[in-house]
Amino acid sequence: MTACAVENIRVLRQDIDLFSGPRQEDGSPTWTLHDPVRGKFFTIGWLEFEFLRRWGMGSFKELAESINRDTPLRASEQHAKALQQFLQANELVRTDDRASVERFNNTRRAQASALGKKLMHSYLFFRIPLIHPDKFLTRTLPYIRFIFSKQFALFVLALTLLGLVLVAKQWDSFINTFSYAFTLEGLILFSVTLFITKIFHELGHAYTAKYYGVKVPSMGVAFLVMWPVLFTDTSESWKLVSRRSRLHIGAAGMIAELGLAGLATFIWSFLPEGAVKSAVFFIATISWIFTLAINLNPFMRWDGYYLLSDYLGVQNLQERAFRYARWVLREWLFNFGEPAPERFNPQKRKILLIYSFSTWIYRFILFTGIAVLVYHLFFKVGGLFMAAVEVYYFLLSPILKEMKTWIARRKNMRWNRNTIRTAGILVVLLGIFMIPWTAHISAPGLQRSFVYREIYSPTPAKIISVKVKNGQQVKQGDLLFTLDSPELERDLSRIRRRIQSLQSQLARKSADINALERHKVIEQELAAAIAEYRGLQRQFQQLSLVAPFDGEIRDMPDALIPGRWVSDQLALGRLINRSQNTLIAYLDENSLMRVKPDSSGRFYPDNPSLPVKDVTIGQIDMGSSREFYDLYNASIYGGPVAVSKQANGKSLYTHRAIYRVQLIANDRSESPDTVARGTVRLEAESQSLLTRFWRMISAVLVRESGF
Known part of the structure; x- marks a missing residue:
């Protein structure tokens, strides 16, 4: 043997x-x-x-x-x-x-x-080969071989420079073409143009690979979180000895698009106005910028990654760079004394470390965003499951795997400078997150030396009578205006007849077989009609406008006379009470849980010329409301409270629950007529960062748990 x-x-x-x-x-x-x-x-x-x-x-x-x-x-x-x-x-x-x-x-x-694991997160990225173009590329390469010559490159460069000169002479017209991209037709045209340029991009890779004698086995479409992107398989370029040739193949797609953009810049000046000219504009501007922004990204496996890999001469760049970075991290934390997995020169070591840590940060942000996107794209249970799978496999799993490696090497751990430093950092971090450092909360606030309310008609209506005039003092509950809405009266009359008809049908149901069969339907229709009638009645009652508090009528428009029609957008006047000095803070749910009814604090106006005021909590509105009336603190007017306009275009609503807290100023002296936005800092229950994060996460889970 x-x-x-x-x-x-x-x-x-x-x-x-x-x-x-x-x-x-x-x-x-x-x-x-x-x-x-x-x-x-x-x-x-x-x-x-x-x-x-x-x-x-x-x-x-x-x-x-x-x-x-x-x-x-x-x-x-x-x-x-x-x-x-x-x-x-x-x-x-x-x-x-x-x-x-x-x-x-x-x-x-x-x-x-492991197939099940792959399937659970393969929806994030998968490929579908569509064609096998190698024979076609071999047959057609002789006809387009001239594009690889220096003469052709100089020709394209010359046309590009000439095109830039021509565009500069029509710069205003060129820039105005960009506005077309924001129309529906422009979006469709841009999508079609982008698809065509991507075909040129992939053909650039394919023909360059074939030019260097590399087989191109397949081309097709890949899906990144269900977003389609074209791909060309040039993996056999690893057969090439020349690093320069591989760099050419990796950059060929972007070079093809840049050349196409240069030709489009030249052609644009000679085209008549229309869709074709707009498409050429997209190629000359938006398309290549979009391509470079994505394909030059080395943190994902696009062209930029392979270009960096070939430039550094490090094949399997991510795997080798990550392995080296993990070794550096372990030695920095614990000093195991293990040899480096590979030897690189000092400059390349720095590049690989910067690349590895940058990629980890980029992936954390990217996969977190994708998890949120997946959760919102799918139905709640499915979205929650797929988002959890992605967070586990792409974010938690690598961290847990590395921590298992640390635990497996625990016998090699010794107290040294590195482990002492690591323990110290861990203690500091635990202290920062677990010790309740903060005993105050900050919230947006508003100080008014007066209260006012603008008076509007609840619906377009006709003035019947005007009971007040500018400068008149009124008491709470006094009648200000009497309005009438014939349209509202017609609706009330129509609904009243509808209710009577439905009640009649129910009354004779015993004698009518068809009515018996429709009994449930009639009852539901009657309930809906009664609800609508009551809503219209409330609107009708609101046509008698009364004063919500004591005050003085100001800013009434001219010609408010009986018989005039007014819209619900016209302010009929303003009721002002200058004897009420108000201070209000707006707290979110987490902050509300930490304050006490007698907590004290300070109001800091944004205007530095106004004095800081010591305040005490007076009354807390325990019922949260999404409606928001403070224009000074509204985000759409530059304030800190995130709001959006309601469909009627007049009311505002907050993006999350906000609680109004009325404050009492310790200094009761009168203030000049002013409205001041500012920040309120209140005493509150001490809370650690960990507790705060946990409450935020719990609130989100509770809010999103309603299936």
């Missing part, structure tokens, strides 16, 4: 291809293993190549001795065993014997068990 058989050296699969690769930083050569069945590529170094040259020609020991004898490399049996484990793990060897078949089946079962 041979030594090879005893050590059970696995035979490399016959369909595996081996290509020369680019040289490493130290000048040593590399080679690329290509698995054509799975379309995967693996980079190996000089030592692994020398082992594969002798693979199957003896035992591991004999292979190592041969390498040590014939090359300047130093090899050992452990190197050979590690290489075989790598080949087996990536299914690059034949599975002839029972043990190999069993190992292969175990791998497949493990992959099958």
Whole structure:
């Protein structure tokens, strides 16, 4: 029995291809293993190549001795065993014997068990190959080979510069084309134009790959959170030894769009007004900016990622950069004393660390946003499930996996400068989050040296009588205006007849078989009619406008005489009471839970010329309201309270529940007539950041738990 058989050296699969690769930083050569069945590529170094040259020609020991004898490399049996484990793990060897078949089946079962996990988050990104364009590209490449020449590049550059000169002469007209993008027709045209430019983008990748002799197995559409994007499979570009050639393939799509944008800039000046000119404008401006903003992003696996990978000469950039960054993090936190997973020069180490931590931050923000988007796009139960899956697999799972690695290495932990620093940082963070530092709350507030109310008609109406005039003093409940609305009277009369008709039908239901069958329907219609009638009655009663408090009538418009029609948008006057000095604070639910009825505080006006006032809580409106009447604090007028206008365009409503808290100024001296926006700082129950975050999360969960 041979030594090879005893050590059970696995035979490399016959369909595996081996290509020369680019040289490493130290000048040593590399080679690329290509698995054509799975379309995967693996980079190996000089030592692994020398082992594969002798693979199957003896035992591991004999292979190592041969390498040590014939090359300047130093090899050992452990190197050979590690290489075989790598080949087996990536299914690059034949599975002839029972043990190999069993190992292969175990791998497949493990992959099958992970299939459910893949399916749960594969909705975020998946590919659908549509065509296999390699033969078409091979046939048509000779006809467009000229676009790869320097002469063509100079020609496009010259037309672009000429186009910029022509556009500069029509700059106002050029800029005005942009407004068309905000119309429905412009949006449709932009979408079609964007699709066409993306086809040029992908053809740029495909033809450049074919120009360098690389096979393009497929093109199709990928879906990123159900958003379609075109793709071209140029993975076989790893066969190329030249890093410059791979950079050309990676940048070809963006170069194609930039060239197209340059030609569009030139053509725009010669086109008549219309859809075609607008489409050319999109290509010349918005399209290429949109493309560069997305494709140059190296944090996702778009063109920018592969360009950075080729530029640095680091294949599998994310995996290797993340592995190195995790090692740096562990050593900084615990100083395990483990060797670096790979050696890079100092400049490249900095680049990889900056890239890794930037990518982690970017992904945290991106996947959090996608989780929120997925939750709102789908029905509540499904959206909640898919968002939770995404948060777990993309945010929590990597963190938990790294923490498990720390726990697995706990036996190697020793008290040293790094661990003491880590423990100190942990204690400080726990203190910041768990100790209740804050004993105050801040809230938007308003000070008025008077109270006023604008008077409106509840509906378009006709003036019957005017009981007041400018400057007149009135008491609460005094009649100010009497209005009439013939339309409202007609509606009341119509609903009254409708109610009488329905009541008559119910009264004779016993004698009418059809009425018996419609009994439930009639009762529901009657209830709806009565509710509508009561609502109209309330509106009718509101046509008698009375004073809500004591005060003086001001700012009445001219010609408010009986018989005049007024709209519900016209202020009929303003009621002002200058004897009431009011201070109001607006608290959210979390802040309201922390204040006490007798809490004191201060009001800080935004206007620095006004004095700061000591205040005490007077009355808390325990019922929250979404309606908001304070224009000074409304966000649409520059205030801090987030509000939106209601459908009637007159009333405002807050985005979350707001509670009005009336304050009493300790200094009761009279203030000049003024309205001052400011900030109220009140004493409150001490609360830690952790408690605050938990209450915020709980409030969101309670609010969103209504299925």
